[in-house]
Amino acid sequence: MTDGGGNGNLLDAEQVRKEFGGLVATDDVDFTIPRGAVVSLIGPNGAGKTTFFNMLTGVYKPTAGRIVFDGEDVTGMPPHSITERGIGRTFQNIRLFQNMTALENVLVGMHSRLKGGILSSIVRTPRIRREEGGARDKGRELLNFCGLKNKGEETSRNLSYGDQRRLEVARALATQPKLLLLDEPTAGMNPQETADFTAFVERLRTEQGLTVLMIEHDMRVVMNISDRVTVLDYGEKIAEGTPEEVQRDSRVIEAYLGKQALEAQQ
Amino acid sequence: MSEYRQPWWHRWTGLLGEPRRRWRAMDARERFQAGIVLRVLLLGALIYIAWPLALLVAVIFGVQYGLPYVPPRFAFVRRGAIPTIILIVAVTYPFYNGSLTDMRLFGAFPDVGTAVIMGVYVIMAIGLNIVVGYAGLLDLGYVAFYAMGAYTCAWFASVQFAHRHIHFGAVGVGSNTPGIHISVWALLLVAAIFTAIIGIVIGLPTLRLRGDYLAIVTLGFGEILPQVANNGDSLGGFNLTNGPNGITPIDSPGFGGLNYLTGSGSFFTSARLFFWTVLVLVAITIFCSLRLRDSRLGRAWIAIREDETAAAAMGVPLMRTKTWAYATGAFFGGIAGAYFAAFKSSTFPSDFSFNISAFILSMVILGGMGNVWGVIFGASFLAYLNQEGLANIGHSLNQTFGTHLEVPLYQFGIYGAIIVLVMLIRPEGLIPSARRQAEFHEGVHDTPLYDTQQ
Numbered sequence: 001m002t003d004g005g006g007n008g009n010l011l012d013a014e015q016v017r018k019e020f021g022g023l024v025a026t027d028d029v030d031f032t033i034p035r036g037a038v039v040s041l042i043g044p045n046g047a048g049k050t051t052f053f054n055m056l057t058g059v060y061k062p063t064a065g066r067i068v069f070d071g072e073d074v075t076g077m078p079p080h081s082i083t084e085r086g087i088g089r090t091f092q093n094i095r096l097f098q099n100m101t102a103l104e105n106v107l108v109g110m111h112s113r114l115k116g117g118i119l120s121s122i123v124r125t126p127r128i129r130r131e132e133g134g135a136r137d138k139g140r141e142l143l144n145f146c147g148l149k150n151k152g153e154e155t156s157r158n159l160s161y162g163d164q165r166r167l168e169v170a171r172a173l174a175t176q177p178k179l180l181l182l183d184e185p186t187a188g189m190n191p192q193e194t195a196d197f198t199a200f201v202e203r204l205r206t207e208q209g210l211t212v213l214m215i216e217h218d219m220r221v222v223m224n225i226s227d228r229v230t231v232l233d234y235g236e237k238i239a240e241g242t243p244e245e246v247q248r249d250s251r252v253i254e255a256y257l258g259k260q261a262l263e264a265q266q
Numbered sequence: 267m268s269e270y271r272q273p274w275w276h277r278w279t280g281l282l283g284e285p286r287r288r289w290r291a292m293d294a295r296e297r298f299q300a301g302i303v304l305r306v307l308l309l310g311a312l313i314y315i316a317w318p319l320a321l322l323v324a325v326i327f328g329v330q331y332g333l334p335y336v337p338p339r340f341a342f343v344r345r346g347a348i349p350t351i352i353l354i355v356a357v358t359y360p361f362y363n364g365s366l367t368d369m370r371l372f373g374a375f376p377d378v379g380t381a382v383i384m385g386v387y388v389i390m391a392i393g394l395n396i397v398v399g400y401a402g403l404l405d406l407g408y409v410a411f412y413a414m415g416a417y418t419c420a421w422f423a424s425v426q427f428a429h430r431h432i433h434f435g436a437v438g439v440g441s442n443t444p445g446i447h448i449s450v451w452a453l454l455l456v457a458a459i460f461t462a463i464i465g466i467v468i469g470l471p472t473l474r475l476r477g478d479y480l481a482i483v484t485l486g487f488g489e490i491l492p493q494v495a496n497n498g499d500s501l502g503g504f505n506l507t508n509g510p511n512g513i514t515p516i517d518s519p520g521f522g523g524l525n526y527l528t529g530s531g532s533f534f535t536s537a538r539l540f541f542w543t544v545l546v547l548v549a550i551t552i553f554c555s556l557r558l559r560d561s562r563l564g565r566a567w568i569a570i571r572e573d574e575t576a577a578a579a580m581g582v583p584l585m586r587t588k589t590w591a592y593a594t595g596a597f598f599g600g601i602a603g604a605y606f607a608a609f610k611s612s613t614f615p616s617d618f619s620f621n622i623s624a625f626i627l628s629m630v631i632l633g634g635m636g637n638v639w640g641v642i643f644g645a646s647f648l649a650y651l652n653q654e655g656l657a658n659i660g661h662s663l664n665q666t667f668g669t670h671l672e673v674p675l676y677q678f679g680i681y682g683a684i685i686v687l688v689m690l691i692r693p694e695g696l697i698p699s700a701r702r703q704a705e706f707h708e709g710v711h712d713t714p715l716y717d718t719q720q
Binding site: 091096104114 | 553576
């Protein structure tokens, strides 16, 4: 067991706060992700979801608060250390290495899992050959798993939009994460692609035993696959619970539809 | 994704490095249109100016087209044919360069001494290419590493520290000569490692900066080191660099006594030995550079260049990876500096002005950032112009038109004009890497990663 925290949570965020000058982007948010769960983070635009994501992955340093991942305090660690400890992520607007091939993108994802140093890379020792060969095989497997069979040699900016989204996930999986963060993964997808993607996330959980946290706007996706949903508004957590509970929460309805909608419902 | 639209003139400049993938996708007519005019013009000019060079180019292209017909069981021929041809032509150069027909306009082919200097610049340009071309870190102070290498060699292979008396493996140095005299061969490695360490020391505080800020700080370091060399004749009473008078003479590598054994005018002249040695050094540099590019580290460098934020999120440690790029670049700068000092048998602070940094950067830009072969071409061409070419051109112009122009005086104006032309016509350089070419036309993400307000 690697659960150093003693509870079933893979990630605990306590009183996490981020201020940009006078603007409070996330206001003392408490947040937990149970091991093996699919958790969604929703909220209107500008609610602080991506800021929160960026704090979990080390891009931003929280102004106050503590983030514990897998029993270890990761607050303020640089992004690569956090990735090394097992948080992989995708980006809201696709950020692939556009001029590298799909396979190379995945290989960069494996960076922290490979060992090749500068001298051994120049000499290309047998160990490096094995490691590189193995990494390539594994990269191709990952591409197959994500539905990018035979696209390994294509330059990633030449891939279709859907394939680029898939490649982002493949690259994140290549970091061998315990927790996968997906930032609006279905943005711009058509209903069929969205349904495929939902099934794919389900497979990730069942086949790979991954814990998933995602920011998502498509409520059908959220309600279908989430075990828990957290709602942010103006940087504050306004609701948390199972999809059904959140759907009935009056503050959530107010945030999304306005006060009048809430009054009309009552 | 908007497909990049070529400016109209690219149809005619296609020869100068159409990306191979796009070239393959063209049909015969498109290929014909893409650059056939320029191809004929260039080849014509090359035949007119220097037919032996045109012959070499023709042979290489001929072999290139013939190679796919080599049966697969001779795969080693496919891989090794062109490098072997180039190697033979290069190694035997000292034996035939005197008997080649003079080039029109450019005059005689470069002599062996010039070729050594060209080789030194090629090493430096490949080193800088790792920093600028692979990792995308603009370094305007590369000359600092060149100077470090040269002074390291000078300290340990001259009479500079006369109160010491250390001899180790130096050839042709009398055993009672004062000073430290260590074999230059060992010093090449020592200088390279020492320079790489300096690179790390300079890199750690500065590589946190991005883009323009990094360029300015490296520019600063590039100015500081020559100043230290200039004023280093009494650092608290200690004469470290001998100030503006420089350190001279520096021991010769000795070549195992070969050139002393046979004397001048024989097979092993000093210049030839220096030339063959620099060929070996260049070959090692190319080899390391290519191997690194295709390694885990090289991928990380390119990833950082393309998108720093994404690279960090994928587990690439930014500081460490950038510092490695800097240290590797410094390593080759150090070797080049040490070898150059031994070749000239002297080192002066005035050898290491900002001009050199800009000059080496121009080589990388002219040839094509990120592509080793382009950089080699850029470095040899500009180094040749600097050493002999411009003077020869001036000479031929003056003879033809009866003028009295001192063309080398305008050298930086001429290099500037070349770079401006390249930027206008082919911003990605003459022989770019396919990746870099795409970046120039499509751009890359560039937003700060780390939080600036803590």
